[in-house]
Amino acid sequence: xxxxxxxxxxxxxxxxxxxxxxxxxxxxxxxxxxxxxxxxxxxxxxxxxxxxxxxxxxxxxxxxxxxxxxxxxxxxxxxxxxxxxxxxxxxxxxxxxxxxxxxxxxxxxxxxxxxxxxxxxxxxxxxxxxxxxxxxxxxxxxxxxxxxxxxxxxxxxxxxxxxxxxxxxxxxxxxxxxxxxxxxxxxxxxxxxxxxxxxxxxxxxxxxxxxxxxxxxxxxxxxxxxxxxxxxxxxxxxxxxxxxxxxxxxxxxxxxxxxxxxxxxxxxxxxxxx
Amino acid sequence: xxxxxxxxxxxxxxxxxxxxxxxxxxxxxxxxxxxxxxxxxxxxxxxxxxxxxxxxxxxxxxxxxxxxxxxxxxxxxxxxxxxxxxxxxxxxxxxxxxxxxxxxxxxxxxxxxxxxxxxxxxxxxxxxxxxxxxxxxxxxxxxxxxxxxxxxxxxxxxxxxxxxxxxxxxxxxxxxxxxxxxxxxxxxxxxxxxxxxxxxxxxxxxxxxxxxxxxxxxxxxxxxxxxxxxxxxxxxxxxxxxxxxxxxxxxxxxxxxxxxxxxxxxxxxxxxxxxxxxxxxxxxxxxxxxxxxxxxxxxx
Numbered sequence: 001x002x003x004x005x006x007x008x009x010x011x012x013x014x015x016x017x018x019x020x021x022x023x024x025x026x027x028x029x030x031x032x033x034x035x036x037x038x039x040x041x042x043x044x045x046x047x048x049x050x051x052x053x054x055x056x057x058x059x060x061x062x063x064x065x066x067x068x069x070x071x072x073x074x075x076x077x078x079x080x081x082x083x084x085x086x087x088x089x090x091x092x093x094x095x096x097x098x099x100x101x102x103x104x105x106x107x108x109x110x111x112x113x114x115x116x117x118x119x120x121x122x123x124x125x126x127x128x129x130x131x132x133x134x135x136x137x138x139x140x141x142x143x144x145x146x147x148x149x150x151x152x153x154x155x156x157x158x159x160x161x162x163x164x165x166x167x168x169x170x171x172x173x174x175x176x177x178x179x180x181x182x183x184x185x186x187x188x189x190x191x192x193x194x195x196x197x198x199x200x201x202x203x204x205x206x207x208x209x210x211x212x213x214x215x216x217x218x219x220x221x222x223x224x225x226x227x228x229x230x231x232x233x234x235x236x237x238x239x240x241x242x243x244x245x246x247x248x249x250x251x252x253x254x255x256x257x258x259x260x261x262x263x264x265x266x267x268x269x270x271x272x273x274x
Numbered sequence: 275x276x277x278x279x280x281x282x283x284x285x286x287x288x289x290x291x292x293x294x295x296x297x298x299x300x301x302x303x304x305x306x307x308x309x310x311x312x313x314x315x316x317x318x319x320x321x322x323x324x325x326x327x328x329x330x331x332x333x334x335x336x337x338x339x340x341x342x343x344x345x346x347x348x349x350x351x352x353x354x355x356x357x358x359x360x361x362x363x364x365x366x367x368x369x370x371x372x373x374x375x376x377x378x379x380x381x382x383x384x385x386x387x388x389x390x391x392x393x394x395x396x397x398x399x400x401x402x403x404x405x406x407x408x409x410x411x412x413x414x415x416x417x418x419x420x421x422x423x424x425x426x427x428x429x430x431x432x433x434x435x436x437x438x439x440x441x442x443x444x445x446x447x448x449x450x451x452x453x454x455x456x457x458x459x460x461x462x463x464x465x466x467x468x469x470x471x472x473x474x475x476x477x478x479x480x481x482x483x484x485x486x487x488x489x490x491x492x493x494x495x496x497x498x499x500x501x502x503x504x505x506x507x508x509x510x511x512x513x514x515x516x517x518x519x520x521x522x523x524x525x526x527x528x529x530x531x532x533x534x535x536x537x538x539x540x541x542x543x544x545x546x547x548x549x550x551x552x553x554x555x556x557x558x559x560x561x562x563x564x565x566x567x568x569x570x571x572x573x574x
Binding site: 102 | 317321445536554
């Protein structure tokens with residue numbers, strides 16, 4: 001009701017509300033959000049061997065270096081493998097938690113919810129050092145298990161949040177309706193519940209994967225010469241050696257995440273126009 | 275969609291096992307939380323507890339590590355520098371994010387969608403790529419140096435200084451400020467501004483006296499979020515800063531990796547954690563922080 005009452009006001013405010021001054025300011029802020037990162041793309045086509053920007057000549061040598069270097073390829077593979085394992089684990093655990101919090105009544109739900117969000121709140125350097133400390137004792141440093149467990153801890157808040165939001169909009173009367181129409185519990189689950197929560201589960205999965213693929217602080221502490229993730233390899237290529245291959249790696253990451261993020265926008269638009 | 279609150283459900287709903295709407299709640303579903311809770315207890319809570327414990331016991335029991343922080347001649351300076359940097363970054367980020375978030379509430383849904391994507395892109399873009407980009411911009415002979423040279427101010431090399439870290443951090447933190455600001459401002463009734471102007475208040479005054487105070491809780495939660503994240507941020511200072519002007523996260527990392535001094539690092543970490551919790555406690559009385567994560571992951 002308030003929505004429809006507001007709409008004319010919003011329309012009217014469209015011209016009067018945003019003055020030219022504000023429009024310019026907003027445009028500049030938008031530029032500040034996007035432009036700095038975009039410089040990695042021209043940089044990746046540089047022909048020079050330094051980080052000089054703008055580059056003096058152009059080439060594809062850093063892409064070639066990225067795709068032919070054993071070290072870069074191995075770190076990419078490591079990151080993707082860890083990311084997929086993290087996405088699966090965090091999604092299974094996170095979806096279960098969201099269901100538990102949504103459907104069960106028990107004491108301390110608020111505490112559990114806070115616990116699930118805590119990894120986002122505690123300073124990341126403190127989490128990294130704390131995990132590093134116990135992993136040294138448990139000999140989990142530089143092991144796939146160590147990375148997966150640590151990243152799952154960091155990915156859980158995202159999955160739980162996105163699933164909780166999805167479940168909050170779930171109309172439970174649909175379950176009852178299915179049951180009154182004679183559906184068994186299993187049928188209801190697979191025909192009603194699964195399709196309804198699938199988008200939430202899928203975005204939880206994607207976010208967990210992207211989070212793990214991007215995580216660098218914990219990974220820096222857990223790294224060994226044998227096992228390094230892509231962000232750690234990127235970090236080392238700035239600090240230990242000046243290796244412009246990082247520009248190619250950055251550009252690929254930027255393009256990949258942009259596609260993943262923009263995809264739902266285009267799908268949504270297409271769906272709404274067709 | 276309302277933000278999930280962290281407050282406990284009403285006691286009645288808990289004791290009789292029935293939801294507010296009288297729906298039976300399946301107790302069995304409660305077991306679903308166990309695996310994740312166990313994982314967090316073992317791999318998050320225990321390590322945190324362990325590092326705090328070590329700050330009081332390693333190498334010897336007592337407050338040795340904390341008294342050392344006070345008189346080692348470095349920690350207090352670095353801690354102060356970190357707090358000041360986090361406050362400045364928080365303030366700058368909020369000032370830049372405010373008009374953007376405000377504009378988001380006044381545009382058509384289509385434009386708002388575009389503006390949201392512009393905010394979310396950096397939010398999800400590789401942290402290393404963004405820091406590398408700032409490394410290039412801030413280096414000697416980088417775009418920033420060149421731009422200042424062009425207007426006659428030479429030698430503006432931000433790389434290796436706290437200023438350089440702060441500039442990059444403001445940009446990295448912008449999405450974290452825009453999202454809570456927008457979700458707060460969304461709830462402010464725009465007609466209040468119209469009412470104020472129709473009663474004769476000039477536009478700026480209507481804004482300052484009506485809108486600004488109403489948006490303060492959102493400003494506060496955005497500021498706190500940026501402040502907290504800046505305190506614990508390691509990558510940006512490690513890449514763009516320098517050991518001479520280090521921030522607390524760098525100090526913690528060096529103590530652990532170079533000196534294996536878990537006690538000393540733990541003491542610094544505990545201080546950082548205490549400041550974080552204090553800031554959260556203060557702001558939780560005014561605002562809800564969890565909505566930012568929700569905004570970022572639900573893409574709305």
